[in-house]
Amino acid sequence: MRALARAIDGLELPAVEKISESSQEDPFQVLIGTLLSARTQDATTAAASERLFAAARTPKTMAALTVKRIERLIYPVSFYRHKARHVKATCRILVDRFHSRVPQTMEELLTLPGVGRKTANLVLILAFKSAKNICVDTHVHRISNRLGWVKTASPDETERALYESTTPRWWPIINLYLVTWGQNVCRPVYPRCGECVISRWCPRIGVVRTART
């Protein structure tokens, strides 16, 4: 993790990290940005979030937008129709049940439409500074298995296994480090193992072909 910390310095941050930084860790923007980011390129997430927040910055004003308008604002994020419905429904619930605030517990966050453990963990880490959560997305799942930290078949399983196999001090930043590494070096196909600063510790489990250096 220390080697990765040095290596990611200067690399492009993941979209939701940037949204969190630019909004001063505003829980609502982190929540909506994370909802939009699923299976979507970072540049697309960033642009869609900017358009949506320019139209509405609070749960109340966003809940007042029509689903069609939200669809147009967030297009072309993947599953934009689904996500538009989830964004509107989530904002409605925030207004009606949580006094227009983002709840601070895993249990409450999971009651919001479209919010799974990945989104809930990221909101708790970035917006509420939790040191007790690990956010596992596809990059964290893939790289943790390649490194041999875990041997798991799904991100939820990986999250549970990582609490056992890693030191708590790294939990809140595992996502930042591995997502940044996964987007730049340890890519899903043809990882750049020849240029990887942690290759000496990596058994490359499951890696069939690597990129030419």
Ligand code: SF4
């Ligand atoms: S050595 Fe290859 S598989 Fe291992 S972390 Fe680096 S890029 Fe990923």
